Amino acid sequence: MNDIQRDLRLKVRSDPKLLSPVRSLVRSWVASWDIDKKIADEVVLAIDEAFTNAIRHAYEGRCDGSVELTLHAAQEYLEFQVSDTGLVCPSECIERRPLQPPEPDELQPGGLGIQLIHKVFDEVDFYPGSGGGNCVTMKLKRSK
């Protein structure tokens, strides 16, 4: 897809303080399509999680990296892409695992964000970015 065919592209510094305005933008863009409120909330969360992962893992918490968000309404899907130019995340970190209520003694809070992304979207693809770093594309069926 050519750049101009995408609805919206945003380049954001990898600063956690900017997560809130990014969520506002995603929320209002998703609301402009006929998406159920509950699903829209989950999409905002999952995009936030993809951003958070880039900040925490690709840039190890540094605020001087950049994270790029692309939003596009295709015929059948709303498509989201989050990419960074930081450290490549190991493949075992981005695998889908079932979310099960954990036993009290083995509560492991880590890795939850990735699992939420897998749960919210119909299609999720993680791959290395073209210029290094990571890229994740997430698709939501519009007929939901």
Next chain:
Amino acid sequence: MGLTIDKSQSSDGSLIRVVGEVDLYSSPELRMAILKAVPSAEGGLAIDLEGVTYIDSSGIATLVEGLRSAREHGTGFTLVAPSPAVMQVLELARLDSIFEVR
């Protein structure tokens, strides 16, 4: 919208009231407040989440860590009036059943 954290003590135990958005930016402050309050929380620690408009996985992880810490200290850990925003994420993460909610 930022995050406001208020601590209070009553005969029922300690209460931390959280209002606003809990995300990667604000969850470290909540984490510090909870982990600091747990050891001295006589009668248990309650986290009031009625005013939470947004929570992400780092916020949920903070609550899980608080629960673990409270168990280690042999004290109670309760979520009070979690907002729909909080319940939605807890249910999505399938972690709603591990917390005591009132």
